[in-house]
Amino acid sequence: MLQRITAILTAILLIVLLSVGFAAAEGYYLRGDADADGEVSVLDAVVVRRRLAQMEVAVIDERAADVDGNGLSVFDATLIQKALAYLPDPHHVGEKIVIPAPTAAPKPTGGSSEDLPPMPGG
Numbered sequence: 001m002l003q004r005i006t007a008i009l010t011a012i013l014l015i016v017l018l019s020v021g022f023a024a025a026e027g028y029y030l031r032g033d034a035d036a037d038g039e040v041s042v043l044d045a046v047v048v049r050r051r052l053a054q055m056e057v058a059v060i061d062e063r064a065a066d067v068d069g070n071g072l073s074v075f076d077a078t079l080i081q082k083a084l085a086y087l088p089d090p091h092h093v094g095e096k097i098v099i100p101a102p103t104a105a106p107k108p109t110g111g112s113s114e115d116l117p118p119m120p121g122g
């Protein structure tokens, strides 16, 4: 019985660890997760306020920290705290935001005359 429980717990642990790894590979963040630890907590609001006060922060993901998408401000910290207090959350703090994969860079134009459209009357 103990072996069975141990096996189940090991499997759960592996699934959790793998999903964390895949999450990083997929490229996403949680709105409001300013310290990028994978969850939104009051520490994220603290990180935002420390950054705004120009105090040292170990990690800050400014995309995630900018909850309302208008640049980092003290209002972002307030929005995180309001969401944690289950107050109305129009910005969906904690929502998973997928980072779009970088698109291929456009081909540089060679600048040769062959790339130009034909001149009218030419």
Ligand SMILES: [Ca+2]
Pocket (backbone or CB within 6 Å): 032, 033, 034, 035, 036, 037, 038, 039, 040, 041, 043, 044
């Ligand atoms: Ca966090």
Ligand SMILES: [Ca+2]
Pocket (backbone or CB within 6 Å): 066, 067, 068, 069, 070, 071, 072, 073, 075, 076
């Ligand atoms: Ca903002």
